[in-house]
Amino acid sequence: MNAIKPLHLFGETILAGESKTISMEIAKLHTMNKLKVPIIVERSKLEGPIVLFCAGLHGDEINGTETVRQIITKKINKPKKGTIICIPIINIFGFINQTREFPDKRDLNRVFPGSKTGSLASRFAYYLVHEILPNIDYVIDFHAGGAQRFNAPQIRIEQGNSELKKLAEAFHAPFTLYSKNISGSFRSTCDKLGVKMLLFEGGKSLDLNEDITREALEGTKRFLEHLDMLNSRKKASEPKHTSVYIEKSNWLRAKYSGMFHGIAKAGSFVNKGDLLATISDPYGKVEHNVKAPHEGYLINVNHAPFVYQGDAIFHISTQLET
Template identity: 75%
Template sequence: MKNNKIIKLLGETILPGESKTIDVEIAKLHSMTKLKIPVIIERSKVDGPTVLFSACLHGDEINGTEIVRQIIRKKINKPKRGTIICIPIINIFGFINQTREFPDKRDLNRVFPGSKNGSLASRFAHFLVTEIIPKVDYAIDFHAGGASRFNAPQIRIVPNNLELKELATIFNAPFTLYSKNISGSFRNACTKTGVKMLLFEGGKSLDLNEMVTQEGVEGTMRFLKHLDMLNPKKELTVFGEKTIFIEKSNWIRANFSGMFHGLVKIGGFVNKGDVLAMISDPYGKVEHKVKAPNDGYIINVNDAPIVYQGDAVFHISTQLEI
């Protein structure tokens, strides 16, 4: 079916079969230097859905940017039908400063839907909700763990949504976690406007990981194939083991401060009582064991060499979907 519909985005017209990069300027640096955020749009001549791939909502989560970069570089964003919008870096201010927040110290992922006249972060959230999201049918937002905590590649979806569960099954990350939308989050704003969003988590802040990137890119290809949007020139990776759905999970926290020595691999299954890590003093006198409180999969590991009492050191599944 031919696509005769004209899409207008950010004041620009994108015709069927057209490729366009639109540079968006929200605000300047304090030095008056302009900052532009490229929004990369690829349209097929054949009608179909509009999909958004976004990353770096938190400016230090650059592994997501690498996933979207590879999607563009490998021309996976050139759809068989429909439209694909890529925004590799949403929080350009945090990306430049290698920080999570905006310069106003606000977490962009807690201020949606934002305000036209609010803080800098709020204004940018308002821009996304009013200019981008109304054009989108499906979205994948790529994230990474914060504060030296490494996430196993995983998709997060709200419970009791069969369509999102199907999409998560198709994406087939090693794990899929059920988690409620957080008020003020990008995912919550998309849900309220009818956009079907998968949230991808993988790796840690200020880090690039080849395994995480591969999982993100291959899952995206399967996602597009399911929507009949994948460029037929692209080879689809064969499914491996099926994603493990996790209904409930808990954080294991350090009971002592000290040097942290992790002993288990991310994504592995452990049994109750297994020693997961040692916390030691720097003088060779004291060592404390961190043990698994239950059987489960380790879906996040703290890579920090030093931890304090109360720090989250492991994220472990407590209940799997049967």
């Protein structure tokens, strides 16, 4: 194998075999305090792919941040060959404030590819696209469900992309969900630039879940092993489950407002007519049953203590890949 070429990020050079933490500084807090986004780079002395593991596009999705943190602390990010870049928190503003959005109220995952002179979120997107992505071959972007909605561990890819499907098969999450790229998203921009991305979803916002983190870590090791990048001191586990590929799914929405008592668990298979939850008034007079409209896997379950009419409460598969 050939030696690795120098890597240049944000004006700094990282050589073959070098470990370095780079600080991305784009804007200060309103108090004028500096705000740095750490980028942790680990390089082998051998040529190979450059992989980015990132989280925190949405500042309240902290389980993704915990996953990338453990990738670092468990030294999974020390590659056998190539380079691994870790960004545990991209939206550092949202992480501080425990909010999904940037201070400008924009969703970072809807403003890509961004603008150098645009809004704060747009500027962050711009620098990710122009400073990071030109160097990257593969990305795993770790997310969690928002607004108290708990995602079963899943990989999301666009249908019809055979290379992404091979990567998803290597990761081997319990579920692989085919979903279209959303305009303005990080995933859509990666696709346009030829960067191969897996989007991992698991857990919910403002919550840490050990089972979700474990699935993400084991999948990451299998992903790196597939690329022949996994450090020889680490071992990728054999999956203990089959991976279910979901072609179509829909949301079941609340028909009533009230206190929400969830019964069915994320990741479970339900049959038509199974009791999923009840919605009750707080005075003990009314209780409505929520039943499965058809059979399928529950890939997202609402954990909110109360819901309003029309709220999304269960995400259920309608068609599996055969």
